[in-house]
Amino acid sequence: MNKEELVIAGFRDLFNKLVWLNKSKMEDSLKGYKSSEVHCIEYIGRNEDSNGTKLVESFYMTSGAISKMTKKLIKKGIIESYQKPDNKKEIYFRLTPQGKAIYEIHEELHKEFQERDKAVFEQVTEEQFDSMLSFVEKYSRHLDAEIKKLGADIKSESI
Amino acid sequence: MNKEELVIAGFRDLFNKLVWLNKSKMEDSLKGYKSSEVHCIEYIGRNEDSNGTKLVESFYMTSGAISKMTKKLIKKGIIESYQKPDNKKEIYFRLTPQGKAIYEIHEELHKEFQERDKAVFEQVTEEQFDSMLSFVEKYSRHLDAEIKKLGADIKSESI
DNA sequence: ATAGTTTTCCTTCCTTGTCAACAAAAATAA
DNA sequence: TTATTTTTGTTGACAAGGAAGGAAAACTAT
Secondary structure: OOHHHHHHHHHHHHHHHHHHHHHHHHHHHOOOOOHHHHHHHHHHHHOOOEEHHHHHHHHOOOHHHHHHHHHHHHHOOOEEEEEEOOEEEEEEEEEOHHHHHHHHHHHHHHHHHHHHOHHHHHOOOHHHHHHHHHHHHHHHHHHHHHHHHHHHHHHHHOO | OOHHHHHHHHHHHHHHHHHHHHHHHHHHHOOOOOHHHHHHHHHHHHOOOEEHHHHHHHHOOOHHHHHHHHHHHHHOOOEEEEEEOOEEEEEEEEEOHHHHHHHHHHHHHHHHHHHHHHHHHHOOOHHHHHHHHHHHHHHHHHHHHHHHHHHHHHHHHOO
């Protein structure tokens, strides 16, 4: 493996670990709420006027999955939907008081995770941070362009 | 968001994009084979004497899922199982000729992805690589320790 | 305005993964 | 040796996510 592969593989493994570990802790603290649900609550709590399409885009999930999840969360009384007077199509979501309570607990957990991993991040210098951030940005932009290309290809195929 | 969060969020988004994009390309080239199956073929092709437990550990999936997937792959004639004379419990897997063909195609794709992203990685200096790798290693070791703790907690709870 | 087309948004069916309970072999202890 | 514990893999019920399809809104050109 060359360094390029090492970096990618390393980060992949790191993320799998992080997701797995936080998921465990999360489902321990927020018993009864799945990590995907909490993730959704987090997003709706942070972003005013979230709707299905926004969730689809930022979760990289299908609209079917989103539709079901939001439906379930409404049934559970965690979120509620509303519409705007001048648009009869789009359906927006916001947290109910119960949802807000979960949101707060989640924020606390988040801080706990930061505390847990503080030792690692304290060793990272400003330069390292900036270097990683610039890498992420460049790579991300590059992939955006590739995704756009793919979209164009698909469209031209279907004609 | 502080830099710590930015890095984590940035990498998460980056990975989602990468997985999504490569998955699309992959399922385009390897029609009929799902990315999870190809992932499994890749692992078995690379690692001599893979068994269920190894797959569970490196995929962060449950043994139930692995059991089903391997069974399906055997049924499709992509992998085959074998045992060792001195152990009647462990079941190992290897690729069939058909599986090896898929493996080769996958390797080609992998190279194609590297080529696609070359422009990004060419801009990364040796120092940046080393810095990122050292970060990944440190963080990974830290999480390993935390996971170990969690395991101990679970065990002590159940007593 | 209105008829046709395209786009956007949302819901229903099928595949896949998880969880729980279990069985059998291997390792360890008594 | 015999008994207990640990490891390894399997099966069935259930939940989560993706593909496909349908309905409403928005756009376009008469």
